[in-house]
Amino acid sequence: xxxxxxxxxxxxxxxxxxxxxxxxxxxxxxxxxxxxxxxxxxxxxxxxxxxxxxxxxxxxxxxxxxxxxxxxxxxxxxxxxxxxxxxxxxxxxxxxxxxxxxxxxxxxxxxxxxxxxxxxxxxxxxxxxxxxxxxxxxxxxxxxxxxxxxxxxxxxxxxxxxxxxxxxxxxxxxxxxxxxxxxxxxxxxxxxxxxxxxxxxxxxxxxxxxxxxxxxxxxxxxxxxxxxxxxxxxxxxxxxxxxxxxxxxxxxxxxxxxxxxxxxxxxxxxxxxxxxxxxxxxxxxxxxxxxxxxxxxxxxxxxxxxxxxxxxxxxxxxxxxxxxxxxxxxxxxxxxxxxxxxxxxxxxxxxxxxxxxxxxxxxxxxxxxxxxxxxxxxxxxxxxxxxxxxxxxxxxxxxxxxxxxxxxxxxxxxxxxxxxxxxxxxxxxxxxxxxxxxxxxxxxxxxxxxxxxxxxxxxxxxxxxxxxxxxxxxxxxxxxxxxxxxxxxxxxxxxxxxxxxxxxxxxxxxxxxxxxxxxxxxxxxxxxxxxxxxxxxxxxxxxxxx
Numbered sequence: 395x396x397x398x399x400x401x402x403x404x405x406x407x408x409x410x411x412x413x414x415x416x417x418x419x420x421x422x423x424x425x426x427x428x429x430x431x432x433x434x435x436x437x438x439x440x441x442x443x444x445x446x447x448x449x450x451x452x453x454x455x456x457x458x459x460x461x462x463x464x465x466x467x468x469x470x471x472x473x474x475x476x477x478x479x480x481x482x483x484x485x486x487x488x489x490x491x492x493x494x495x496x497x498x499x500x501x502x503x504x505x506x507x508x509x510x511x512x513x514x515x516x517x518x519x520x521x522x523x524x525x526x527x528x529x530x531x532x533x534x535x536x537x538x539x540x541x542x543x544x545x546x547x548x549x550x551x552x553x554x555x556x557x558x559x560x561x562x563x564x565x566x567x568x569x570x571x572x573x574x575x576x577x578x579x580x581x582x583x584x585x586x587x588x589x590x591x592x593x594x595x596x597x598x599x600x601x602x603x604x605x606x607x608x609x610x611x612x613x614x615x616x617x618x619x620x621x622x623x624x625x626x627x628x629x630x631x632x633x634x635x636x637x638x639x640x641x642x643x644x645x646x647x648x649x650x651x652x653x654x655x656x657x658x659x660x661x662x663x664x665x666x667x668x669x670x671x672x673x674x675x676x677x678x679x680x681x682x683x684x685x686x687x688x689x690x691x692x693x694x695x696x697x698x699x700x701x702x703x704x705x706x707x708x709x710x711x712x713x714x715x716x717x718x719x720x721x722x723x724x725x726x727x728x729x730x731x732x733x734x735x736x737x738x739x740x741x742x743x744x745x746x747x748x749x750x751x752x753x754x755x756x757x758x759x760x761x762x763x764x765x766x767x768x769x770x771x772x773x774x775x776x777x778x779x780x781x782x783x784x785x786x787x788x789x790x791x792x793x794x795x796x797x798x799x800x801x802x803x804x805x806x807x808x809x810x811x812x813x814x815x816x817x818x819x820x821x822x823x824x825x826x827x828x829x830x831x832x833x834x835x836x837x838x839x840x841x842x843x844x845x846x847x848x849x850x851x852x853x854x855x856x857x858x859x860x861x862x863x864x865x866x867x868x869x870x871x872x873x874x875x876x877x878x879x880x881x882x883x884x885x886x887x888x889x890x891x892x893x894x895x896x897x898x899x900x901x902x903x904x905x906x907x908x909x910x911x912x913x914x915x916x917x918x919x920x921x922x923x924x925x926x927x928x929x930x931x932x933x934x935x936x937x938x939x940x
Contacts, residue, residue: 423519428529428730434512443495443508445687445728446518447526448485451503451737452477454744463850466746467710471699474500474741485523492517497688501695502737506530506688530686530728552665554781555645555809559833560893561668564840569896570671571839573846576646577714577747578835579693580639580721582610582625582678584818585632587640589648589664594632595673605702606712608632609677611692623681630703632676636683637817639676641824642720644816645832646839647672666815668836668892671843675700675714680721687728690721690767691738698745715842715849716748718835719773720828722765729766732797736770743772746850750835752827753777753804754790760872760883762790763803769794774856775803778810778830779889783866786811789827792883793873800873804886805856806863808833834859837892844896862895863888 424432431444452473457466478500485505489496495509507514508530518524552562564570575595585594585608592599596607614627625633634640649670650663677693679685697717699708723729742749751773756762768775768790778789789810792803810830814823838855842848848855865880865888873883881887 423516426524427515427519427527428728430529430531430730431512431515431527436511436513438512440510440512441508442530442686442688443506443510444515444530445528445691445734446485446505446507446524447528447734448481448503448505449523449525450477450481452741454741457744457746463713463715463746464711466744466850467698467713470741470745471708471710474502474698478503481523485518485521488517488521497692499691499695501691501698501741502735504691526731526734528687528728528731528734530688531726551663553814555813555833556665556668558781558783558809559668559837559890561836561840563893564844564896565670567844567896569840569843571647571669571836571843572671574669574672574716574839574842574849575714576669576672576674576835576839577676577697577717578639578643578646578674578832579611579677579679579690579697579717579719580634580642581636581680581683582629582634582639583632583643583674583676584634584640584816585676587644587648587816587818589644589650589666589816590640590674593647593649593667593670593672593674595675596632602631604631606700606709607675608703609693609696609701609705611677611679611689611696612681625678625681629678633678634818635678635681637819637822637824638683638720638828639678640818641813641815641822642718642828642832643674643676644821645813645829646718646836647674648816664816664821666821668833669839669843672836672839685721685723685727687723687734690723691735694735694738694742697747698742710745713745713747716750716835716838717742718832719749719751719767720826720831721752722754722768724765732766732769735766736772739767739770739772743852746852748835748838748852748855749773750831750838751775752831755788755826755828756790757785758787758789758791758870760791760870761793761795763792763794764790764796769796769801769803771801774834774859775805775886776810776827776831776834777804777807777884777886778825778827779807779866779885780809780811783864783889785866785868785884786825788825789830789884791870791872792886802873802881802883802886804883806834806859806886807866807889809889834890837890837895840892841895841899845899848899858895858899859890860887862891862898864891864894 454470497506610629625635644666648667679689679693699710700712751768753775778786794801808830811825813829866885867878868882868884871877875882
């Protein structure tokens with residue numbers, strides 16, 4: 395069978411040695427290809443294959459003119475699907491002729507090709523419609539997993555980190571994240587945990603329906619996974635083969651007492667989540683704490699238009715409002731090009747979804763926010779602080795230098811040391827920017843529960859969080875920002891404050907109701923622009939770290 399594939403690929407090389415296969419004068423095809431793919435034995439099978447990024451990408455800029463999250467999501471989904479279907483037709487014919495396995499994507503115009511020999515790399519690399527070919531390796535990498543774990547299991551009822559960002563004061567106003575859906579992609583989720591089950595969108599209190607609420611992007615037939623994985627592959631219900639994902643979800647929504655109870659949170663044993671009234675859905679993008687660009691992109695695609703368990707009947711109206719991403723994609727996982735998932739994340743944002751990311755655990759040096767997807771402007775990247783509002787040494791600092799942009803990062807900071815949250819066996823403490831990011835996703839849910847018209851208004855949501863953060867001056871200079879100044883490339887705009895953000899929103903929101911028609915889609919929508927009318931007067935001063 396392998397010999398047959400090699401012969402077929404050789405035939406393709408001969409027949410495609412024409413216009414489609416000619417490299418430009420300015421660039422040889424090898425420059426498009428990840429070096430790791432150029433030195434392989436051409437008879438060697440590549441089970442996890444490579445990603446082919448096509449030159450032509452869909453234009454979704456029209457989403458910015460649409461008023462609601464639903465309209466944005468439907469428009470972006472339609473544009474991306476139509477573009478990918480048209481532009482991938484020719485290259486998919488080539489792949490079909492070669493008899494290789496592949497998965498087309500529409501979240502960006504790209505194709506994952508797997509169970510293939512390296513001989514096909516040169517065939518695809520010489521096509522003028524191919525922009526880049528990246529490897530998609532299969533081995534464990536250094537993700538922003540918990541840096542330190544303790545065994546403290548005794549509850550504080552409401553945890554220190556939740557109180558520090560003033561979330562309980564927002565609950566007292568009647569806002570717990572109700573009506574908002576949070577998405578998480580991670581190592582999976584232990585959905586039957588007492589503090590998570592009632593918040594799972596696939597649970598109605600008596601029965602479970604995982605359609606549109608869960609997706610597993612870890613596929614066994616072409617994934618070099620670890621033997622005996624407790625979740626297996628293509629899991630049909632939420633499962634966590636680690637503890638990482640479950641811990642992050644707890645920080646977003648975790649509470650073991652039903653928030654509809656009039657006495658909540660009095661009497662609760664464990665209130666570990668920022669927005670315990672929100673619902674959650676999930677996607678497993680890693681196996682035993684490692685993933686690939688393909689698995690990460692698959693989850694992003696599923697969130698923009700969730701599907702049933704068969705992967706069919708995509709429905710963008712079921713997309714979450716915010717996605718937490720407590721992971722990184724270093725070179726060893728295949729992100730050898732810094733922009734490998736930039737189009738993916740840009741398109742998710744265009745669909746009206748806030749993309750919250752962990753800044754990374756590569757501190758304390760400057761310029762250590764250096765992996766996708768935290769480096770992107772379209773991501774809202776989060777560093778980690780402790781109980782004294784001090785930056786934690788491992789928290790990655792900005793600015794972003796890996797792509798030459800000197801982009802300001804992190805955007806914001808949140809508690810990330812010794813955070814107590816849910817784990818499959820109960821509760822545990824962990825540290826990392828992975829623990830900080832979920833606080834911000836939870837805050838997004840609180841804001842939208844206060845003002846539902848904020849849904850889909852990504853830039854406005856991020857600006858409110860920045861404007862109301864507790865500004866903290868760094869004692870180190872990073873990104874060209876002198877020590878003592880705020881904002882800075884250590885704390886970003888500062889440590890989040892939920893009460894200040896809600897107060898700013900309530901005091902500085904003007905809602906204008908205007909009926910209008912949206913171009914060609916014929917949808918009648920309500921325009922609800924949120925206008926920030928100035929900087930809120932806050933009750934605290936800049937914290938200066940000595």
